[in-house]
Structures are given as structure tokens and as C-alpha cells.
Amino acid sequence: SPIGPAQRRQALEEIGGLKTRQDGAFFSVLGVGALGDGSTHPRLEIRQMEQDTDQWNVYLLGLQRFQGMSQSDRMSYYQIAGIHGRPYIGWDGVEMVTGGSGALCQHGSNIFPTWHRPYLALFEEVLYLNAREVVSKMSPGPLKDRYTAALGSFRMPYWDWAAVPASGQSALPISLQSPTVEVMLPNGTTTIPNPLFAYTFHPLSANDMGGGKFSTWPSTIRHPTSDHADSVSQNDLAAAELDSIRPNIQSRVFNMLSMQHEYTNISNDGIPGDSFESIHDTIHNTVGGGGHMSEVAYSAFDPIFFLHHT
Numbered sequence: 689s690p691i692g693p694a695q696r697r698q699a700l701e702e703i704g705g706l707k708t709r710q711d712g713a714f715f716s717v718l719g720v721g722a723l724g725d726g727s728t729h730p731r732l733e734i735r736q737m738e739q740d741t742d743q744w745n746v747y748l749l750g751l752q753r754f755q756g757m758s759q760s761d762r763m764s765y766y767q768i769a770g771i772h773g774r775p776y777i778g779w780d781g782v783e784m785v786t787g788g789s790g791a792l793c794q795h796g797s798n799i800f801p802t803w804h805r806p807y808l809a810l811f812e813e814v815l816y817l818n819a820r821e822v823v824s825k826m827s828p829g830p831l832k833d834r835y836t837a838a839l840g841s842f843r844m845p846y847w848d849w850a851a852v853p854a855s856g857q858s859a860l861p862i863s864l865q866s867p868t869v870e871v872m873l874p875n876g877t878t879t880i881p882n883p884l885f886a887y888t889f890h891p892l893s894a895n896d897m898g899g900g901k902f903s904t905w906p907s908t909i910r911h912p913t914s915d916h917a918d919s920v921s922q923n924d925l926a927a928a929e930l931d932s933i934r935p936n937i938q939s940r941v942f943n944m945l946s947m948q949h950e951y952t953n954i955s956n957d958g959i960p961g962d963s964f965e966s967i968h969d970t971i972h973n974t975v976g977g978g979g980h981m982s983e984v985a986y987s988a989f990d991p992i993f994f995l996h997h998t
């Protein structure tokens with residue numbers, strides 16, 4: 689039978705913390721439901737979350753801490769992003785399938801959507817724990833109190849790439865396009881590298897990346913200017929392309945939801961006709977433009993991956 693809220697909370701505190709676990713103790717994905725104020729809160733669209741200064745700061749600070757975790761820690765951004773594709777190693781006791789593609793993720797089959805659900809739940813839970821860690825370390829005061837309150841309803845946001853953007857804006861939110869961002873801390877506002885713009889490898893392991901251009905880029909990149917280490921992201925190109933395909937993407941989603949009644953007909957791109965996975969592929973390729981988001985082996989390192997999949 690399903691466990692109740694009190695048991696969930698206790699289990700999360702015991703096994704879901706960020707502390708290094710002893711060998712043989714697995715991380716159990718239980719969802720963030722019991723970590724906040726005890727009730728269920730909806731996930732917000734990223735542009736909606738941005739309107740709420742406290743939620744927004746908690747999100748950015750949590751993601752910044754998460755991305756900063758040592759890449760040798762199994763709960764780090766690097767290792768959790770790495771579950772999806774490269775490096776082709778197991779995670780938390782789950783080993784690679786011999787003879788498989790190398791990646792642990794599932795694509796082109798009915799379990800494409802269902803594989804990604806718990807994966808995203810894991811990411812959300814660890815993001816939450818990082819955000820809570822940041823807030824708990826803040827010096828006492830009104831800002832800490834506000835952020836603590838914001839944590840009560842914090843959920844990882846999503847990106848609605850099909851939504852009609854506000855006039856003068858792109859389908860690619862501006863918050864994802866700027867290399868830096870301002871955050872509010874007890875001692876004032878500071879500018880930090882934007883954790884939604886890119887993930888910077890620390891270190892970049894050419895071996896983990898398997899050679900080629902992905903072994904040269906020190907950070908994740910969208911529409912790269914070249915295959916060399918000094919290549920930069922061209923988010924403006926990603927934004928323009930997204931804006932031109934957006935009406936089509938919107939009708940593809942609408943058609944599927946209104947005309948199709950069987951999950952197996954639309955779950956994945958291995959079946960004839962359009963599918964949620966095909967639409968999702970289009971977003972990957974349009975955002976990536978040959979950068980990380982374009983390839984299954986690297987896509988999850990780009991922080992936009994988690995907004996796209998939520």
C-alpha cells in the first residue's frame with residue numbers, strides 16, 4: 689500500500705539526504721512531495737516562476753550549488769546528467785546493459801516517456817535538497833525566512849516551448865540566454881554565472897566525453913560557432929529557429945492530444961506517424977544546433993534539458 693506523508697518525510701530525511709551514503713545504500717527516488725510544507729504544489733512555467741522573486745532565487749541558488757558539486761559525487765549534477773548518456777558507466781549500482789547503445793536512457797520505444805519520469809523526479813529531488821542546503825546555510829534574517837517559506841512550495845519549473853510568448857519575446861525565455869544572472873543574498877545582490885545558460889565541466893574529461901568536439905568544449909553549448917574549444921553559444925539563433933517552428937509545434941501537440949486516443953500510437957518515434965517523442969526530438973535539435981542538446985549522449989548536461997522534459 690502507498691506510504692503516507694509522515695512515512696515519506698521520514699524516509700526522505702533518512703535516505704534522501706545529500707550526505708554520502710555507505711556502500712550498498714541506494715538513493716530511493718520518492719519525489720519532493722514530502723519535503724516542502726506537506727501539501728502538493730504545481731510545477732510552474734519558468735516565466736511564471738521568474739515573477740516570484742523568492743522562488744526564482746531559491747531555484748537559481750539551488751541549481752548553482754547542484755552544478756558545483758564534485759563530479760566524483762554520485763549525487764552531483766555531472767553524475768545525474770551522466771545517467772542519460774555519457775559517460776557510459778553505471779550509476780548507483782545499476783550497471784550498463786551489455787550490447788546496448790551505451791546510454792542508460794530509453795528512446796524509440798514505449799518506455800521513452802516512462803523512463804524519463806523517475807529520472808526527472810530524481811533530478812527535482814536532488815535540486816530541492818541543494819536549494820534547501822543553500823537556504824539553511826544563509827545567515828538568519830528576513831531573507832532567509834522568505835526563502836525558507838518559498839521552499840515550502842518549491843517545485844522544479846518547466847518550459848512551455850509551445851506557448852505563445854509575450855509580445856516582443858521569444859519562445860526561448862530570456863532567462864536562459866544570458867551568461868550571467870543576478871541573485872539576492874543577505875549581503876546584497878550579486879551576479880553569478882547563469883546556471884540556466886550552461887553547465888561548466890569541472891573538470892572536462894575528454895575520456896568521459898568519448899572524443900570529438902564534445903571533448904573540447906569546456907561548457908555546454910547551443911548552436912556552437914565552431915567545433916573548437918573557444919566556440920560560443922548562439923542562443924539568438926536557437927531563439928529565432930524556435931520562433932519559426934513554434935506555431936507548427938503547437939499544432940502538432942494539439943493534433944495529437946485531440947485526435948489520438950492510444951498511448952502506444954504516440955508515445956515514441958519508433959512508430960509510424962507523429963509522436964510526442966518526435967516533437968521532443970525537434971526541440972532537442974532546434975535548441976542544440978549541433979551542440980549538446982542535439983545528441984542523446986550529451987543532451988542532459990545542458991540545463992535546458994530538464995526544463996524541456998519537465
Ligand SMILES: N[C@@H](CC1=CC(=O)C(=O)C=C1)C(=O)O
Nearest residue numbers: 969972973981982983984987
Ligand atoms: N537524436 C534525436 C534528437 C534527440 C533526442 C533526445 O532524446 C536527446 O536526448 C537528444 C537529441 C533526433 O534524431 O531527432
